[in-house]
Amino acid sequence: MSAISANRINGGTSRPQAGSRYPTAPSSLTVNGHFAPISGEPATEEQHEHGVQVIDEDKQFNPHLSTYLKHKNIIPAGFNYHLISVFGSQSTGKSTLLNHLFGTEFDVMSETARKQTTKGIWMSVNKRDHSDGGAGSEMRKMADNILVMDVEGTDGRERGEDQDFERKSALFALATSEVLIVNIWEHQVGLYQGANMGLLKTVFEVNLQLFLKDKNSTPRSLLFFVIRDHLGTTPLSNLRETLIQDLTRIWTTLSKPKGLENSRIEDYFDFAFSALPHKILQPKNFITEVEKLGTRFREDYRDSKKPGLNDQELDGGVFLPEYHRRIPADGFSVYAEGVWDQIVNNKDLDLPTQQELLAQFRCDEISREVLVAFDEAISPLESQQADGVRLGNPTIIPGLGDVMRESRTNAIKDFETEGSRYHKGVFTRKRTELEGKVDTRLKALSQGQLSAAHKSGVADFTQAVTAAVKFGQKRGGKGGGYDFAEIVEREKGKAVGKFKNESEGLRIVGAPWSKYEQELRLFEKELGEVSARLRGEEMRRLATRVERWVRSRLGESIGLEFNKLGSGRGGSGAPETGEKPATEKDLWDRIWTTFAKTVREAEAIFTERARSFDASPEEVEVGLWRLRRKSWGVLKAKLEEEVMEGNLLLKLRENFEDKFRYDEAGVPRIWRPTDDIEGAYTRARESTLTLIPLLSRFRLSETSAPPPLPEWVGVPPASLSQADEEDLTPIGGVDEDEGKSLEEEMTVLSETKSQDLGVRFKKMADGVYVEAKRSAIGGVAQVPLYFYGLLLALGWNEIWAVLRNPIYFLFLIILAIAAYVTYTLNLWGPMLRMAEAAGQQALEMGKERLREFLDGSEIARRPIRERAADYDDDAISLQSLDGRGKRRGIGGERDEDDDEI
Numbered sequence: 001m002s003a004i005s006a007n008r009i010n011g012g013t014s015r016p017q018a019g020s021r022y023p024t025a026p027s028s029l030t031v032n033g034h035f036a037p038i039s040g041e042p043a044t045e046e047q048h049e050h051g052v053q054v055i056d057e058d059k060q061f062n063p064h065l066s067t068y069l070k071h072k073n074i075i076p077a078g079f080n081y082h083l084i085s086v087f088g089s090q091s092t093g094k095s096t097l098l099n100h101l102f103g104t105e106f107d108v109m110s111e112t113a114r115k116q117t118t119k120g121i122w123m124s125v126n127k128r129d130h131s132d133g134g135a136g137s138e139m140r141k142m143a144d145n146i147l148v149m150d151v152e153g154t155d156g157r158e159r160g161e162d163q164d165f166e167r168k169s170a171l172f173a174l175a176t177s178e179v180l181i182v183n184i185w186e187h188q189v190g191l192y193q194g195a196n197m198g199l200l201k202t203v204f205e206v207n208l209q210l211f212l213k214d215k216n217s218t219p220r221s222l223l224f225f226v227i228r229d230h231l232g233t234t235p236l237s238n239l240r241e242t243l244i245q246d247l248t249r250i251w252t253t254l255s256k257p258k259g260l261e262n263s264r265i266e267d268y269f270d271f272a273f274s275a276l277p278h279k280i281l282q283p284k285n286f287i288t289e290v291e292k293l294g295t296r297f298r299e300d301y302r303d304s305k306k307p308g309l310n311d312q313e314l315d316g317g318v319f320l321p322e323y324h325r326r327i328p329a330d331g332f333s334v335y336a337e338g339v340w341d342q343i344v345n346n347k348d349l350d351l352p353t354q355q356e357l358l359a360q361f362r363c364d365e366i367s368r369e370v371l372v373a374f375d376e377a378i379s380p381l382e383s384q385q386a387d388g389v390r391l392g393n394p395t396i397i398p399g400l401g402d403v404m405r406e407s408r409t410n411a412i413k414d415f416e417t418e419g420s421r422y423h424k425g426v427f428t429r430k431r432t433e434l435e436g437k438v439d440t441r442l443k444a445l446s447q448g449q450l451s452a453a454h455k456s457g458v459a460d461f462t463q464a465v466t467a468a469v470k471f472g473q474k475r476g477g478k479g480g481g482y483d484f485a486e487i488v489e490r491e492k493g494k495a496v497g498k499f500k501n502e503s504e505g506l507r508i509v510g511a512p513w514s515k516y517e518q519e520l521r522l523f524e525k526e527l528g529e530v531s532a533r534l535r536g537e538e539m540r541r542l543a544t545r546v547e548r549w550v551r552s553r554l555g556e557s558i559g560l561e562f563n564k565l566g567s568g569r570g571g572s573g574a575p576e577t578g579e580k581p582a583t584e585k586d587l588w589d590r591i592w593t594t595f596a597k598t599v600r601e602a603e604a605i606f607t608e609r610a611r612s613f614d615a616s617p618e619e620v621e622v623g624l625w626r627l628r629r630k631s632w633g634v635l636k637a638k639l640e641e642e643v644m645e646g647n648l649l650l651k652l653r654e655n656f657e658d659k660f661r662y663d664e665a666g667v668p669r670i671w672r673p674t675d676d677i678e679g680a681y682t683r684a685r686e687s688t689l690t691l692i693p694l695l696s697r698f699r700l701s702e703t704s705a706p707p708p709l710p711e712w713v714g715v716p717p718a719s720l721s722q723a724d725e726e727d728l729t730p731i732g733g734v735d736e737d738e739g740k741s742l743e744e745e746m747t748v749l750s751e752t753k754s755q756d757l758g759v760r761f762k763k764m765a766d767g768v769y770v771e772a773k774r775s776a777i778g779g780v781a782q783v784p785l786y787f788y789g790l791l792l793a794l795g796w797n798e799i800w801a802v803l804r805n806p807i808y809f810l811f812l813i814i815l816a817i818a819a820y821v822t823y824t825l826n827l828w829g830p831m832l833r834m835a836e837a838a839g840q841q842a843l844e845m846g847k848e849r850l851r852e853f854l855d856g857s858e859i860a861r862r863p864i865r866e867r868a869a870d871y872d873d874d875a876i877s878l879q880s881l882d883g884r885g886k887r888r889g890i891g892g893e894r895d896e897d898d899d900e901i
């Protein structure tokens with residue numbers, strides 16, 4: 001504000017404001033006994049009977065204005081309200097006019113007192129309804145929500161020369177109202193001072209400098225001249241002419257801001273005129289004219305012709321949209337306070353900025369309100385989600401998308417409904433801010449939900465694949481009746497579908513952040529990783545199964561090869577298949593061939609099954625390499641089992657016995673004393689002994705070298721993992737780090753063990769030899785024929801006695817019959833065999849007895865003293881008894897003669 005204008009508005013008597021704007025002590029006014037508080041507790045509805053004092057005579061703005069508007073239900077009206085102010089000299093019947101026009105109850109001066117009644121600025125809502133009154137005509141109401149401001153009169157005796165308040169209040173009324181009623185007596189028209197022309201000039205000037213800088217952004221106002229005590233002698237049109245001329249003249253003499261030098265009064269103001277008869281002298285006419293005047297405040301007059309420099313000014317409507325200040329009703333009190341604050345403090349007043357400030361204030365308020373409702377819906381969900389995360393079990397909140405969408409739409413819609421009435425730029429900015437706040441929380445919620453969906457999706461997928469594999473295993477046995485790759489593909493499809501559904505459910509149309517493509521990619525990636533891990537486990541299981549198969553196959557075939565050793569002829573070949581007959585020498589060749597063949601078959605099985613897992617060539621390569629390594633371990637274990645001391649000794653014994661006890665044709669030998677038992681024994685023993693060095697090392701017969709194990713196992717694949725490598729037993733000659741050489745790896749029996757085995761085998765062979773020898777000596781000799789002749793000659797008498805004795809003869813006959821029956825029943829064979837067996841048994845027993853007898857006679861040959869020494873010293877012997885048959889003392893001397901019995 002320029003210094004001049006500031007000075008003008010303060011009337012050159014700028015007074016410091018007393019105290020704070022809103023005194024803490026209750027400042028209330030008692031106007032004709034009516035209580036109208038300005039600060040402290042808001043007034044009740046009853047106390048608002050006379051309206052509300054917007055600004056008191058001490059220039060304090062009423063902070064409870066909004067309470068009054070709330071009571072009168074103006075707040076929700078939005079733009080649907082109008083504001084009218086009245087301006088004029090003191091006691092010119094302003095309050096009377098307003099009370100008649102709008103049914104307000106502003107205090108009116110008593111006819112006799114003639115002193116100022118209205119102090120400060122008062123406001124009241126319209127309480128009347130003016131129809132155009134015609135009988136049968138349609139009742140047409142006044143515009144809704146008309147707010148009327150009764151401003152303290154000018155030229156007041158009470159204020160004296162101090163024009164500060166009247167200028168400020170006039171400026172306030174002009175800045176906030178759509179219609180400014182200028183109330184003048186008829187006789188004042190044409191008078192400069194009486195018609196407030198001086199005051200109007202100052203107000204126009206400051207108004208122009210402060211508020212009307214940009215006429216495009218400032219709404220126009222209507223100056224409505226109501227001429228009181230119109231006698232009727234001078235027509236209203238003449239009075240209008242005079243007033244317009246005066247106003248135009250005032251306008252031309254105004255000091256205008258730069259750029260507005262050529263502006264005209266009609267650029268900013270419209271005019272309307274009305275005249276009322278004398279209230280006291282023509283009371284009836286006065287009432288009728290006021291009624292008529294009231295109809296001009298009807299809403300439908302908006303559509304009528306614009307009041308201008310024509311007849312419309314005299315009877316047209318007053319509420320035109322272009323006069324509206326576009327301040328929503330709920331923001332009016334804040335706006336009015338801001339304007340008053342600017343006026344009182346002489347700040348450069350910029351109405352558009354004021355409107356922006358108001359918009360900011362209100363939009364923030366609305367934003368807070370809508371966020372409360374938003375919070376109520378969203379906070380519990382946020383807590384639920386946070387709880388899930390804290391407990392390590394993120395939960396998927398059902399129906400979250402719907403709640404999110406609804407809350408967001410409601411918040412933004414409510415904000416738009418309330419806030420869109422305010423300054424567009426500010427509203428748009430604040431809406432963006434609100435969207436930002438809402439979206440930040442919704443985004444976090446949505447991401448939490450996606451992460452929960454991700455986690456549970458991966459867990460479900462893992463579980464589903466594992467379950468399907470288990471089911472497949474049960475159904476299909478050990479070979480696996482299922483296709484792993486197919487299961488993974490199917491479950492992956494399901495998981496991705498579910499994730500997409502969940503994500504799609506969270507989509508908020510119009511929110512650019514509401515996307516899930518990246519999350520979906522991450523989810524698919526993790527599913528891939530999980531599949532790879534599960535496939536790895538599955539491959540291991542497959543490897544274990546194949547290994548087990550190798551173990552059982554090798555167990556059988558290697559066992560068979562070793563069993564062939566026991567036959568002593570290297571086992572039987574299969575001549576009918578053209579196979580080379582097996583020999584002991586090529587034992588290792590056969591074992592190696594069988595081993596390599598078995599592993600080859602296992603590799604084929606592994607490769608075949610691995611294909612159904614969709615395993616990569618690298619994974620298969622690792623699997624095969626591990627299989628070869630492990631198979632060698634299996635073979636090694638089997639070999640160790642076969643050459644375990646007891647087992648191998650048994651095999652060697654069988655081998656030896658086979659060579660010793662059977663001839664070349666495989667027929668068992670019966671030793672005769674004449675046979676070359678020693679020769680056979682030596683040959684068989686030597687032959688079997690050659691097996692020990694053969695068995696002690698794994699060597700191929702052709703090359704006399706260990707099998708090409710390192711080449712056969714191959715180099716470890718590059719993709720072999722550390723863990724894979726660690727759980728493998730090292731192989732000498734293959735694993736470079738290990739100290740063992742290939743030669744050591746191929747040693748089946750150590751040197752010491754071989755020697756020990758040789759010694760034990762020899763002992764055992766000796767035993768067999770001795771037995772053979774004995775059996776040769778103990779063989780039954782043939783009975784010579786002459787022995788039978790001798791038997792007949794010597795037993796002739798006995799034969800004859802039997803034949804002659806009837807009892808013996810009868811017994812003989814019975815024997816003959818029994819023999820015949822036996823013959824006819826073909827029982828001779830079995831009986832003979834029984835007899836033979838019994839004979840054999842008897843023979844064995846006889847032999848045993850004979851041996852005992854021979855051993856006994858040998859013992860008998862030993863001196864009795866030697867035998868006696870066998871007994872324990874403590875035993876009671878003849879030597880230890882004295883002549884009387886009693887035992888001698890322990891320490892007693894021995895009689896040398898007693899040694900001989």
Ligand SMILES: Nc1nc2c(ncn2[C@@H]2O[C@H](COP(=O)(O)OP(=O)(O)OP(=O)(O)O)[C@@H](O)[C@H]2O)c(=O)[nH]1
Pocket residue numbers: 089090091092093094095096097107108109110111112115116117118152153154228229277278279280
């Ligand atoms: N002559 C005349 N007197 C009127 C008219 N209307 C009201 N009065 C009288 O004028 C006196 C002042 O009336 P108010 O309505 O209190 O006037 P005011 O302009 O509101 O006065 P302040 O609020 O004190 O400025 C009262 O005694 C009314 O009876 C009118 O139309 N003509």
